[in-house]
Amino acid sequence: MKKKIAWVTDSTAHITEELQQHPDVYVVPMSIIFGEDIYEDGLTVTPDNLYTKISEYPELPTTSQPPIGKFVTLYEELQEKYEQVIMIHVSSLISGTYAGSRQAAEMVGIKYHAIDSKAMSYAMTYMLQDGLQLQEEGKTVEEIVTYIEGMISALENYILLGNLKQMYKGGRMNGVQFFLGTMLNIKPIITIKEGVFQMFDKVRTEKRAVQRLMDQFASAYEKVAINRLAILHGNRLQDAQKWKEMLVEKYPSLAIDICPISSTIGVHAGEGTLAVLWFNK
Structure with missing residues (x-):
């Protein structure tokens, strides 16, 4: 007898230990290319050794x-x-x-429901976790998919890039944004909105950028009941923990997850990146 649902995602999502151990969750890794060497995200290269490889290699990876x-x-x-x-x-x-x-599923002829998260990283993690929880509660596939799709428009996320050069060379930032960030020492705050990277704000210092993000969350929290939040980092665990301490002090009931950005995202965002995301629902 066949099992009901297989869950498939890619390695830009943060795969928690619980998801790693789940028998119905399958992760297809992205490729990270250093010259002629190809690594699989999460398997042969991890956030722990990515930045060392980048520092040792003469060209930026793709x-x-x-x-x-x-x-x-x-x-x-x-x-x-x-x-x-x-x-x-x-x-x-x-x-x-x-x-x-989707193309592969069509070729094989398997029945599927495709969800474009219009996001990455822990946003996808939360979608997987919620979907699995709804499945355990006995919801139908249609109810599960509808719920997850409803999460997409509720996402709010902000990114302080660690390395503008990597984002620019990777084609994710235009020349004007790169000039502002490097020549004028302005800290751009990026957001993923409608599935693409967009400029949210530009501030002079990281301290002001952090305060801007805290203000954004405070504004959202006043409007809707937010019970969880994720802090993502590119080899900046101590700073991510400081963010958590600031938030816990003000919102003691808030569940906060801290995780490294995946190697694929790290290639573009760069070491030193900090980000925060939550769902307004």
Whole structure:
């Protein structure tokens, strides 16, 4: 007898230990390319050793979506074990992963529901966690998918980039933004909105940037009941913990997760990145 739902995502999501151990969750890794050497995000390169590799290598690495063949192989295996697949992927406007995953599912002929998260990282983690919880509660696949899709528009996220050069060379930032950040010493605050990177604000110091983000959360918290928040970092655990301490002091009932950004995201955002996200619902 086939199991009901297989959950598929990519390595831009933060895969918690619980998700790693879940028998129905499958993660397809992105590729990180240093010259002629290709690494698999989360498998042969991790956030712990990524930045060391970057510092040792003369050129910045590049990233690539998973080959469609990896998705085909996975869906052929899942077709034998599951009735259908729910796939949650990084924004389709940032990566071709979502399109490749759908194309592979069509080729195999497996029944699927594709969700374009229009986000990345812990936003996708929360979507997976909530979906699995709803499944445990006995919700139908249609109810689960509808709920997760409703989360997309409720996401609020802000990113303090650690390395503007990497974001610019990776094609995620235009020349004007790069000039402002490097030549004028302005700290740009980036957000992912409608699935693409957008400039949210520009401030002079990181201290002011942090206060800006705290103010944003305070404003959101006054309007809706927010019960969880994620702080993401590129090799800045101590600073992420300081952010958590500031938030816990003011919002003691708030559940706060801290995690490193994935290696794929780290290639573009750079070491030193700090970000925060939550859902306004």
